[in-house]
Amino acid sequence: MSASPAVPQSPSPAAAPLHLAVALDGAGWHPAAWREPEARPKELFTARYWADLAAEAERGLLDLLTLEDGLSLQSDHPFEPDTRTDRIRGRLDAVLVAARIAPLTSHIGLVPTAITTHTEPFHLSKAVATLDFVSEGRAGLRVKVSGRNDEVRHFGRREPIALELEDLDSPASLAGLAELFGEAEDYVEVLRRLWDSWEDGAEIRDAATGRFIDREKLHYIDFEGPRFAVRGPSITPRPPQGQPLVASLAHRGEPFKLAGRSADLAFVTPRDPDDARAILAEVRAAQQAAGRGAETVHVFADLVVFLEERPGAAAERLARLNETAGAEYASDARIFAGTPAELADLLVEFAEAGLTGFRLRPGALPYDLERITRGLVPELQRRGLFRTAYEASTLRGLLGLPRPANRYATASATEPATEPATAAVGA
Amino acid sequence: MSNENSSGGDKPLKRIHLAAHFPGVNNTTVWSDPQAGSQIAFSSFAHLARTAERAKFDFLFLAEGLRLREQNGLIYDLDVVGRPDTFAVLAALAAVTDRLGLAGTINSTFNEPYEVARQFASLDHLSAGRSAWNVVTSWDAFTGENFRRGGFLREEDRYDRARQFLEASWQLFDSWRGDEVVADPVSGTFLGDPDAGRFAYRSSEFDIAGRFDVPRAPQGRPVIFQAGDSEQGREFAAASADAIFSRHGTLDAGKAFYTDVKGRLARYGREPGSLKILPAVTFVLGDTDADAREKAEVVRRQQVSGQTAIRLLEQVWNRDLSDHDPEGPLPAADPLIGEHTVAQGRASVRMNRDPLALAREWRALAEAKNLSIRDLVIEVSGRQSFVGTPARVAEEMNRFVQEDASDGFILAPHLTPGGLDEFADTVVPLLQERGVFRTEYEGSTLREHLDLPTARTTVPQEAI
Numbered sequence: 070m071s072a073s074p075a076v077p078q079s080p081s082p083a084a085a086p087l088h089l090a091v092a093l094d095g096a097g098w099h100p101a102a103w104r105e106p107e108a109r110p111k112e113l114f115t116a117r118y119w120a121d122l123a124a125e126a127e128r129g130l131l132d133l134l135t136l137e138d139g140l141s142l143q144s145d146h147p148f149e150p151d152t153r154t155d156r157i158r159g160r161l162d163a164v165l166v167a168a169r170i171a172p173l174t175s176h177i178g179l180v181p182t183a184i185t186t187h188t189e190p191f192h193l194s195k196a197v198a199t200l201d202f203v204s205e206g207r208a209g210l211r212v213k214v215s216g217r218n219d220e221v222r223h224f225g226r227r228e229p230i231a232l233e234l235e236d237l238d239s240p241a242s243l244a245g246l247a248e249l250f251g252e253a254e255d256y257v258e259v260l261r262r263l264w265d266s267w268e269d270g271a272e273i274r275d276a277a278t279g280r281f282i283d284r285e286k287l288h289y290i291d292f293e294g295p296r297f298a299v300r301g302p303s304i305t306p307r308p309p310q311g312q313p314l315v316a317s318l319a320h321r322g323e324p325f326k327l328a329g330r331s332a333d334l335a336f337v338t339p340r341d342p343d344d345a346r347a348i349l350a351e352v353r354a355a356q357q358a359a360g361r362g363a364e365t366v367h368v369f370a371d372l373v374v375f376l377e378e379r380p381g382a383a384a385e386r387l388a389r390l391n392e393t394a395g396a397e398y399a400s401d402a403r404i405f406a407g408t409p410a411e412l413a414d415l416l417v418e419f420a421e422a423g424l425t426g427f428r429l430r431p432g433a434l435p436y437d438l439e440r441i442t443r444g445l446v447p448e449l450q451r452r453g454l455f456r457t458a459y460e461a462s463t464l465r466g467l468l469g470l471p472r473p474a475n476r477y478a479t480a481s482a483t484e485p486a487t488e489p490a491t492a493a494v495g496a
Numbered sequence: 497m498s499n500e501n502s503s504g505g506d507k508p509l510k511r512i513h514l515a516a517h518f519p520g521v522n523n524t525t526v527w528s529d530p531q532a533g534s535q536i537a538f539s540s541f542a543h544l545a546r547t548a549e550r551a552k553f554d555f556l557f558l559a560e561g562l563r564l565r566e567q568n569g570l571i572y573d574l575d576v577v578g579r580p581d582t583f584a585v586l587a588a589l590a591a592v593t594d595r596l597g598l599a600g601t602i603n604s605t606f607n608e609p610y611e612v613a614r615q616f617a618s619l620d621h622l623s624a625g626r627s628a629w630n631v632v633t634s635w636d637a638f639t640g641e642n643f644r645r646g647g648f649l650r651e652e653d654r655y656d657r658a659r660q661f662l663e664a665s666w667q668l669f670d671s672w673r674g675d676e677v678v679a680d681p682v683s684g685t686f687l688g689d690p691d692a693g694r695f696a697y698r699s700s701e702f703d704i705a706g707r708f709d710v711p712r713a714p715q716g717r718p719v720i721f722q723a724g725d726s727e728q729g730r731e732f733a734a735a736s737a738d739a740i741f742s743r744h745g746t747l748d749a750g751k752a753f754y755t756d757v758k759g760r761l762a763r764y765g766r767e768p769g770s771l772k773i774l775p776a777v778t779f780v781l782g783d784t785d786a787d788a789r790e791k792a793e794v795v796r797r798q799q800v801s802g803q804t805a806i807r808l809l810e811q812v813w814n815r816d817l818s819d820h821d822p823e824g825p826l827p828a829a830d831p832l833i834g835e836h837t838v839a840q841g842r843a844s845v846r847m848n849r850d851p852l853a854l855a856r857e858w859r860a861l862a863e864a865k866n867l868s869i870r871d872l873v874i875e876v877s878g879r880q881s882f883v884g885t886p887a888r889v890a891e892e893m894n895r896f897v898q899e900d901a902s903d904g905f906i907l908a909p910h911l912t913p914g915g916l917d918e919f920a921d922t923v924v925p926l927l928q929e930r931g932v933f934r935t936e937y938e939g940s941t942l943r944e945h946l947d948l949p950t951a952r953t954t955v956p957q958e959a960i
Binding site for chain 2: 159173282287
């Protein structure tokens, strides 16, 4: 640590600015959060609630917000339904919530969750492209597989999924995971091909020849996989970002592969900086193996956060919440309870492992979100580690990602000069 | 208040329902006009929605497409192509409007009930009770090539699936009564019923069970629209729909359709007012009736270019006619009959069941009136339903409704997105003066705007 008293005019080269995302779900991630005095549990199914949270996140200049989703009622059991009545149950479709708040925000990225196991990539592709049009370039999508057999029964059109919670490394579970994540990888490939299936400028409105579109700039994608085939082209023109952002959450082998092979942004759950290094190595290896070594794939660590200005107060609140819930809160992600300054220290320590940002899961909403935007963000800004104004109007722009070249565009095409016409031919 | 009742007698005046159709992907949209804007930018949707809400319309309607049309094996390039996702646009429009109903087409063939029901229930929550679902069916393998299950449905099975899809969706919507979310922080009870959302539905198309994850929406379920015109379609609507999006734009055809469909309701235990009949119509306004007729002619020729006329003729002739002069006579050869079709993804193609007879009829018409290909296509394809001064159009529309040719109209302007502005500013005030159209929204939900009965809560069907 430098002892220099000088005000940091610019961050040191080692301290690149951090990216910050917030993960919104229900009344926050602690199961008792809905019982807190500031919580608004009766408003979970109103647009105003989500619009207010998005506005707060945008006031804090966060890069993006994610919205959790699933195709079944929430459950405390990872693979089966429960019948608890003391926790939040019920959820609105995340893509629609994102679209509903898009016209009310202007800079923050909007990344709803969608399930690849039971939905149609053609529908999701146009929905997220539309979210990108509606938000003028701020759309993303977090893809998620479903390993739950109650969700299989909600759709009634595929065989039960063979995952054993007690032993995810059993041959049956590994085969099941490979199937689900292989399908997700195909799904993302179809999304990206459909977004590219219209070249930029395909709409020509040429009154002289009577043509509205140049059909030479529309492309069949002809995807064939074991679970589905999609002919294309999309019904929706190429969205403003070219390709909206694709994100995924990963905890282990198969999911790391999906993140490295298919995603622009991976959310991971390291316990400590060493764990983060090991995870990053796996994601980067998958990225290299997929021939994407030169592309930027962001890796953000997920942390559940409880924040208070007074030292020790956050831990007290967490203990109180645990008591209300009747059980100590456990999470797949590391749980942090402390002051914004302590969290800033922790983020710096994690970032040194090579992470490019963080997805913070507020323990309670809107309380901990406000501690992030009004406590953590100013702290990071003081250290020169976070933006003081939005520097780009698109989500890709905020994350420093280029607008992808269109894989189908021909070298001779006269494209708007946003990207060099060196599109790789699709895999 | 002396001239409003054109139907005479002591029958009370019916209130007119009005909706706006976002100009779709077909040759009724004039994209070549200098005033034509984007059909994909959100600002276009927001403009039309705000205009419709300013005029106190019942709802805005969005159509859907799931595969780009083809003709002669090539993507059709003459009309507006490219549209957004129905749900995402309607959800975004809920943010820029307060009362306007938000109606969209969602296909029952290439979707699954659990997902569609949670999308509509979500939209209804996010719009505080303004959602409507136009249930359509599809059967062609051509569209199916974009989906997991492909073209698996036989044409004759499509209404079976649609009916079962709706039944399954109602099971899902009604699996929450509406009082389950207690959210009492003191007692720690979030859900008042541990079985909230439980459902089971089994039929020839679906075998689903479990728990639905969206609590009961403000309208209970979305308002249901139906658009088919076949015998099966009419019966389906009489049994299940809240409104019909019909094609019958003339007074006599409208009356016949109205009488037929309303007459079917009793056998399902329904009142005539529980199903609204709303034809899709077009309009052209002018300072004088003659001026409007002249403008309408110009619009028709913009809608049907020479190339468009040839392509439309090809859809009946089922062969390549690109070497024909649109200003010349109809083809001497007869239409090709057989499995092969030059046009894919176009509903109208399927309706040309007897192309040989149609070609004979058109030849006779062209000969009698000395029409070129383009003139003929303009003559036989749809024309503007209401043409005239705002006063004339208001009077005509009111007459349609008071004489039971419809309960109102879904207006499809030919310009995106400003095509409704003049109507909102000139015709709507005249309808309001006549006391046949609202001057303020009385209710907050679309079901209230349409004077529809509250959605019934069905008793969940036992698992079979």
